[in-house]
Amino acid sequence: MTPRQRRITLVVGILAGVSLAGVLALNAFRENVMFFFDPSQVAAGDAPIEKRFRLGGMVRPGTVDREAGSLDMSFVVTDFKHDVRVVYTGVVPDLFRENQGVVAHGRLGSNGVFVADEILAKHDENYMPPEVAKAIKEKHGGVMPVNPDIRAAPQTGT
């Protein structure tokens, strides 16, 4: 091969490689991206069944239910319009508690119960995930129903 042909082969090879990587990345992206839904969207049937997504809202007071001594638990996530029951087995984060914002990762069963495999509640007791704050705000015209201290961002440092 002449140097010119070699260079062309090289460029074509690189382009092919990069486009292959792009296609695969796009594919991985489409399959693995997780969408966020609030309880009202779940009630309206917008959320997929048996596909992983993020469910966010507040933990409704008085709904955290656990058989004493067991890792199995359930609670209700609410946006004060609609409720979704969540079941989960395992350790919940330190800041998980009633009347606090929570995000659960998992799948919605056809019975309307959300089976979570991961529970997130971040590191500030006043913290609410922005997407939860937004979802609730939209439902209430900007008025927070509980806990006026709630801000839409965590307050921790680097």
Add this chain to the structure above:
Amino acid sequence: MLAEIGLFAMVLALLAAMAQSVFGIAGPWLGRDSWTAAVRPAVTVQFWTTTLSLAVLIAAFVQNDFSVKYVAANSNSALPVGYRVAAVWGAHEGSLLLWAWILVAWTLAVALLSKSLPSSFAARVLGVLGLVSLGFLAFTLFTSNPFMRLEPAAPDGRDLNPLLQDPALAAHPPMLYAGYVGLAVAFAFACAAMIEGRLDQAWARWTRPWTTIAWAFLTVGIALGSWWAYYELGWGGYWFWDPVENASFMPWLVATALIHSLAVTEKRGLFKSWTLLLAILGFSLSLLGTFLVRSGVLVSVHSFAADPARGMFILAFLVIIIGGALTLYAWRAPLLRSEAGFEFTARESFLLFNNILLIVAAGAVFAGTMAPLISDALGLGTLSVGRQYFDPVFLLPTLPLLALAAVGIHSSWKKGRVSDRRAAILISLAVGVLITLVLVLGVWEGAKILTPLGFGVGLWLFFSALVDPIDRWRRGLSWSRGVIGMAIAHAALGLFVVSVTAVESYTRERDLALAVGESGTVGEFEYRLLSLETAEGPNYDALRGEIQVFEHGEPIGILYPEKRNYWVQRQMMTEAGIDMQWSRDIFAALGEDLGAGRWSVRAQVRPLINYVWFAALLMAIGGVVAATDRRYRRREETGE
């Protein structure tokens, strides 16, 4: 009164930075030697005033001056003195001041060590650094003044976030910033070369050690953050593809590419405009990382309270710096043509592919990090991207990269003569495969497809990296620091891959519900809760568990996980109990009271996990060794 001195010093530093950038850029341009000569004094003034400003803030923390708002918000009289100092960079305002100080410290180092450079070039480098400094100081002063007073003074402070009361995290931000800001030096060198319209091999030799040192700091900073997340967040992982982790990882990937591309530019005078582009890209990603972390657009542990004014300021700064540099690039880069060719199997080709794969990896991480923000901004729905995306798209370019490195480090410049070392490459591959078989079939059992692949390629790279030093030793040749550093860094990368593979493949983990005296099993391990007692620290009280761990019935360690309640912030914190053994970590974190006397316990056994951070540290050491090679130092002595 003291705080006002700090503020005043910061204003002086801002003025000095202004002078530095005007003299540095306009001086050589207008040919005014007196201006050019004034740049170094301006740097000195900026350094001492910024130092004074930072010292004042540290003093305010140490003396518990709660009339300063930032101190009152982030410290407490019960906080141990060491953490009071670390609290300086525990939140936004102080972090920025620290950042500005590290930048000016780098600038001073450049000013002192650049005496042998042509004075106009050195002045331009310092001028560009002055511009960056100016932006950061203005940002700190106008949007995030750490010396703001609180009227009336608070009786006591709100305390440092308990998560941040930790030695590794005290060191994490300074290290990371030193890396981020160090990339500003490479950026300034690139801009100066473009302004000058001249980029030769001496330029690359000059830029290389600075970039490598910055890269080493960045490596250590990221590793410290990852280590902290492992033992402090109580989740037990070492990397979560969290947007903020990605924000520091993208500049690292680009800086890695830049180091390699600079090697080509230095040795062969090739890849010139590509090197410039990488230098611009590396620093841009550092700034972008700052923007993402500081503006509150990201949901993360690291985000501070959202402030749109700050976000807009950084965004504007980002646009000016990146836009300016890219405009300069478009205008000047065509002047800097590379005139040489190379063969397909020469080292240049390997480094070209290294660069392409690293940039593809950085691009994939970038896409996954930005997609949620873009989707949200365009109203396309709120989505999140997790490891299900990142793992495969990151491995896709990096696995071939590792194999390429194992072969490529034996290639020579210009001519493709890998065949000289074909035997060595094949022997290291064979040894790697052999050990992989022993590990997969003998030591640990059961494997996914990626397990032997990861072990094999990691071990191959490890042994392959050692071939060159051994070969030189046998032939009685000297070891230059460049050779040693390169061998250490690449062997460390191999070690890193091996340990990550072991952790990912053979971690045992399970959540248990245990009462005192009960035990639960995690694979072949048994966790027994011996006792639960209360304990008290300087600013918290805790519930302390004592857990004995057995393997096949044999006791192998005792863990003391804690659940801490920090008094001031009333925050519950999980302090994991970890028994560090030479081949693995045995880990337990206390969850919550489940009732009926039981507590939830997160139990994990992770093989080789400490080698992940150790390997990162080794890589950084390799970088430092290579950057202090004699050929960089000799030039300073003789003024070549």
